[in-house]
Amino acid sequence: MTEILVAYATKTGATKEIAEAIATRIRSASHEVVVLDAADVGSVELFKAVVLGSALYAGRWRREAVKLLTRNEKLLHARPLWLFHSGPLGTDLTPWRAPRKVREIAARIGADEPITFGGRLTPETATGFIARKMAQGPMAGDFRDWDEIERWAYTIAERLVAAR
Numbered sequence: 001m002t003e004i005l006v007a008y009a010t011k012t013g014a015t016k017e018i019a020e021a022i023a024t025r026i027r028s029a030s031h032e033v034v035v036l037d038a039a040d041v042g043s044v045e046l047f048k049a050v051v052l053g054s055a056l057y058a059g060r061w062r063r064e065a066v067k068l069l070t071r072n073e074k075l076l077h078a079r080p081l082w083l084f085h086s087g088p089l090g091t092d093l094t095p096w097r098a099p100r101k102v103r104e105i106a107a108r109i110g111a112d113e114p115i116t117f118g119g120r121l122t123p124e125t126a127t128g129f130i131a132r133k134m135a136q137g138p139m140a141g142d143f144r145d146w147d148e149i150e151r152w153a154y155t156i157a158e159r160l161v162a163a164r
């Protein structure tokens with residue numbers, strides 16, 4: 001059990017890139033880190049800590065991220081867990097509360113509620129009629145704050161060092 005898992009659930013790739021940035025930061029603190037699509041994670045048994053992030057769509061987490069949590073709730077009790085979601089676009093980047101189910105699981109596990117990172121929606125990445133419409137208006141753009149993401153990942157790396 002030497003590795004840290006950074007798992008993500010994405011539709012158009014923005015959350016995957018956040019997961020990769022988090023992994024790079026944690027890795028630079030000499031931790032072994034694996035980045036995986038949440039859909040490809042059966043069990044977290046082999047990992048000593050887990051970071052999990054989902055894109056937000058209509059206020060919901062993507063199903064594969066919720067499934068990872070529900071399937072692994074018992075194992076996650078015994079491991080540090082950090083949660084994030086990516087979503088807000090445009091001028092209002094107010095943090096979103098996670099869906100109730102995710103909050104309830106986080107509370108039972110003893111993890112903090114997910115931190116919110118801005119999202120990305122561009123004409124190039126938008127898929128589907130609604131998304132393409134949204135991508136032509138004020139919501140279009142990349143609102144991910146890489147410094148903020150890096151700072152958060154840094155606090156995780158520090159805590160993992162302390163827990164060694």
Ligand SMILES: Cc1cc2nc3c(=O)[nH]c(=O)nc-3n(C[C@H](O)[C@H](O)[C@H](O)COP(=O)(O)O)c2cc1C
Pocket residue numbers: 009010011012013014015016055056057058059060086087088089096118119120121130131134
């Ligand atoms: C149809 C649609 C619904 C969305 N709903 C939300 C939402 O409820 N809350 C939010 O913060 N962001 C919402 N977003 C923004 C996405 O979460 C954002 O673009 C995110 O970064 C996409 O991540 P992904 O590329 O990993 O799929 C929505 C985007 C689309 C296209």
